[in-house]
Amino acid sequence: MNFGRLLRSAPTLWGLAGFLVVLAVWGPWIPTFVLTLLINLLLFASLAYSMNFIAGLTGYVSFGHVVFMGTGAYAWGYVVGTFGWHPLAGIVAGAAVGLVLALGIGSVALRFRGVYFAIATLVTALAARNIILVIPALGDGQGIILNLGFEPLTWFYTIWVILGIQVGLTYWVTHGRIGYGLRAIKSDEDAAKALGVDAARLKLFVFAFSGLFAGAAGALNVWTLSGVFPEPAFDLLFSLQMLAMVIIGGMGTLLGPLLGAVAVYLPHNYFLTVAVGAEFIVIGILVTFFALVVPQGIVGALRRYVPTLRGIIE
Amino acid sequence: MTITIAAVEVHKRFGGVLALRDVSISVAEGQVVGLIGPNGSGKSTLLNVMAGVERPTAGRVVLDGKRVDGLPAHRIVERGVAKTHQIPRPFLGMTTEDNVTVAALYGSWKVRDAGAAREQARKVLNLIGLDGQADALAASLTVQTRKRLEFGRAIATGARILLLDEIFAGLSPDELREAIRLFTHVQEEIGFGALVVEHVMPAVLTISEHVVVIEEGRKIAAGTPSEVVRDPNVIEAYLGTEAARAAT
Numbered sequence: 001m002n003f004g005r006l007l008r009s010a011p012t013l014w015g016l017a018g019f020l021v022v023l024a025v026w027g028p029w030i031p032t033f034v035l036t037l038l039i040n041l042l043l044f045a046s047l048a049y050s051m052n053f054i055a056g057l058t059g060y061v062s063f064g065h066v067v068f069m070g071t072g073a074y075a076w077g078y079v080v081g082t083f084g085w086h087p088l089a090g091i092v093a094g095a096a097v098g099l100v101l102a103l104g105i106g107s108v109a110l111r112f113r114g115v116y117f118a119i120a121t122l123v124t125a126l127a128a129r130n131i132i133l134v135i136p137a138l139g140d141g142q143g144i145i146l147n148l149g150f151e152p153l154t155w156f157y158t159i160w161v162i163l164g165i166q167v168g169l170t171y172w173v174t175h176g177r178i179g180y181g182l183r184a185i186k187s188d189e190d191a192a193k194a195l196g197v198d199a200a201r202l203k204l205f206v207f208a209f210s211g212l213f214a215g216a217a218g219a220l221n222v223w224t225l226s227g228v229f230p231e232p233a234f235d236l237l238f239s240l241q242m243l244a245m246v247i248i249g250g251m252g253t254l255l256g257p258l259l260g261a262v263a264v265y266l267p268h269n270y271f272l273t274v275a276v277g278a279e280f281i282v283i284g285i286l287v288t289f290f291a292l293v294v295p296q297g298i299v300g301a302l303r304r305y306v307p308t309l310r311g312i313i314e
Numbered sequence: 315m316t317i318t319i320a321a322v323e324v325h326k327r328f329g330g331v332l333a334l335r336d337v338s339i340s341v342a343e344g345q346v347v348g349l350i351g352p353n354g355s356g357k358s359t360l361l362n363v364m365a366g367v368e369r370p371t372a373g374r375v376v377l378d379g380k381r382v383d384g385l386p387a388h389r390i391v392e393r394g395v396a397k398t399h400q401i402p403r404p405f406l407g408m409t410t411e412d413n414v415t416v417a418a419l420y421g422s423w424k425v426r427d428a429g430a431a432r433e434q435a436r437k438v439l440n441l442i443g444l445d446g447q448a449d450a451l452a453a454s455l456t457v458q459t460r461k462r463l464e465f466g467r468a469i470a471t472g473a474r475i476l477l478l479d480e481i482f483a484g485l486s487p488d489e490l491r492e493a494i495r496l497f498t499h500v501q502e503e504i505g506f507g508a509l510v511v512e513h514v515m516p517a518v519l520t521i522s523e524h525v526v527v528i529e530e531g532r533k534i535a536a537g538t539p540s541e542v543v544r545d546p547n548v549i550e551a552y553l554g555t556e557a558a559r560a561a562t
Contacts, residue, residue: 175428176427176428177419177420177426177427177428177431179428180412180415180416180419180420180428180431181416181419181420183405183407183408183412183416184405184408184416184420187405187406187407187408188403188404188405188406190367190403191399191403191404191405192405192416192420193386193387193388193391194365194367194387194391194396194397194399194403195391195396195416195417195420195421195467195468195471196388196391196392196396196417196420196421196422196471197388197416197420198386198388198420199388200386
């Protein structure tokens, strides 16, 4: 396939790829202060893409998504702290735990719909935190403190790779056969089944990706903090932020999670030094505005009001 | 090899209500069977049991010699039997063509490539006369067009037997004639078998070679359309004297 045709067939994908390539090339020259901000932004984006796999693509809103972040974080802390694994191997462990947990939780919780699914996932997050609090090997509720070096470039390229894989996978599952099946499930699950769509399997498939990447992102997050603590690791506000990013950016879109991450990260970071907690007022107003006025999010709004972008962004 | 789907001595209970009692019915590929009965007599329930949407409380559903009750709905579609919904359920945010493409990708036709499935979808839209609205969002279609789309999606799964729930309901006399003509044309073209649940008597008597009547979950009569409308049980239960006179 020639390059021009490829570019025209998936402009959003290539736009995102270009953005990532620019970041990667610029990486070594980015001032450390900016780099730490970028690491956190990319981490937010990664969490948004993770949530997008399930909430965006199937309409199943997972309120307990932080459970995958938290267990991924603890898996990282455990293998790095106890077995002395390399932190990068710890990221893989975090991803693996997120994947396995998503398969377990998903095979039960995905049988519920709507608010029942949301409650079922929420409960798993609360339960996981309480279980981890009483496990001696995981710090007995005190957390795991590690003294690792400050390696912003390694963190940056790690989250870069995670995000790159997520963008590619998002493109892959939204196109072709799987994409048709997912859109059908999101629109009317019973009607989809009546046409032969194996809804249970498809939902579990994307939920597994969702858990895997939330686990990896959770592990990277605690690597940058050099320690895992139960309260922040299982903070339910993470679940809400993930949802906020996907709602603001555009549910189920390819570009939306990144835009949503920017929209949530900017107030988050600004109020961190001005008035901690006030960011949720701004984010809450944004979510309410988008949910009421433009439920398709930024990407949906652009497609609707800027006709020239309609065939370009997705 | 033609396939046959049969419900054998099926019972279905919803809490205290016995919706189906000992009902047996079978449809072979190429054959059109009408299923009639008053409101609430269990017609849709029987279709749901055969399509795998509901499990029978007792009895069996046999497709091509193998038991399929207990299989999920999508597995039945995979084996060549598709059901339409009484109230059409298109994917509203998708185009007409995309709606049909989903069916082509996931039905018994086993196509995995989206491009090939879209081609198949366009053929089906042509056949049912919806090619002009291929790019329209399903949400913008009228109720009658949605019914036609529902029918088209079922065909596009590659189904060899269709379970059709009131596809002729709510049509004007002209529309009804047109719909019957379309149905007959498509049926002859593809040669599918169909179990047609219907209230519209002229439609069901025209297209069916065999008619089964159920009332309060029980099968009360079966036979050719002209036999059934002369059956005293049927006249008493459902048709009334006027329709019986019209048929004789």
